[in-house]
Amino acid sequence: DTGVSQNPRHKITKRGQNVTFRCDPISEHNRLYWYRQTLGQGPEFLTYFQNEAQLEKSRLLSDRFSAERPKGSFSTLEIQRTEQGDSAMYLCASVRASTDTQYFGPGTRLTVL
Amino acid sequence: QKEVEQDPGPLSVPEGAIVSLNCTYSNSAFQYFMWYRQYSRKGPELLMYTYSSGNKEDGRFTAQVDKSSKYISLFIRDSQPSDSATYLCAMEGRRALTFGSGTRLQVQP
Numbered sequence: 001d002t003g004v005s006q007n008p009r010h011k012i013t014k015r016g017q018n019v020t021f022r023c024d025p026i027s028e029h030n031r032l033y034w035y036r037q038t039l040g041q042g043p044e045f046l047t048y049f050q051n052e053a054q055l056e057k058s059r060l061l062s063d064r065f066s067a068e069r070p071k072g073s074f075s076t077l078e079i080q081r082t083e084q085g086d087s088a089m090y091l092c093a094s095v096r097a098s099t100d101t102q103y104f105g106p107g108t109r110l111t112v113l
Numbered sequence: 114q115k116e117v118e119q120d121p122g123p124l125s126v127p128e129g130a131i132v133s134l135n136c137t138y139s140n141s142a143f144q145y146f147m148w149y150r151q152y153s154r155k156g157p158e159l160l161m162y163t164y165s166s167g168n169k170e171d172g173r174f175t176a177q178v179d180k181s182s183k184y185i186s187l188f189i190r191d192s193q194p195s196d197s198a199t200y201l202c203a204m205e206g207r208r209a210l211t212f213g214s215g216t217r218l219q220v221q222p
Contacts, residue, residue: 042201042212104156
């Protein structure tokens with residue numbers, strides 16, 4: 001257990017529905033990352049925050065995806081109008097200031113029917 | 114061509130064997146190199162972190178980086194059945210990590 005928690009652990013939804021995931025990073029870690037991992041592949045970067053500021057977004061993050069980190073603590077990732085291609089594991093990682101080591105949470109597995 | 118290439122395996126070895134896992138990369142901007150272990154349906158767990166060419170040892174694990182060849186390796190000595198997992202190499206150049214696709218390792222008792 002790295003200390004990064006994610007909820008829910010598993011989400012099943014129907015195509016077209018909206019879903020929201022939550023990540024609670026390690027306390028006082030100022031950087032927070034979101035990745036997506038599909039079966040048989042490594043995680044792919046989606047976006048990251050330094051404190052409450054969203055500093056970078058991948059081209060993978062279509063306009064149906066939005067992420068927030070209010071007050072620089074927990075973060076949420078919302079997917080609107082889900083598609084079957086959104087089925088994946090969504091991973092969150094947090095990093096302490098002045099280091100580069102990313103600690104991953106257990107992930108949220110999304111299944112879109 | 115992917116920025117990071119990693120043989121997906123699966124790699125099956127007997128208990129006690131030395132395991133060699135490798136990745137190649139094409140982006141010279143990568144400065145930090147990591148190996149993560151991922152058990153089925155779990156998040157990646159950091160094993161090794163290096164930022165320079167050469168070897169770094171931690172218990173049964175040795176990470177090797179050759180920046181001139183753009184090649185990194187992870188060696189596992191005295192492999193155990195509990196080492197059975199997917200091993201992901203990861204590299205960082207501008208904050209975000211770029212991962213290989215992972216090598217699935219099975220250590221047979």
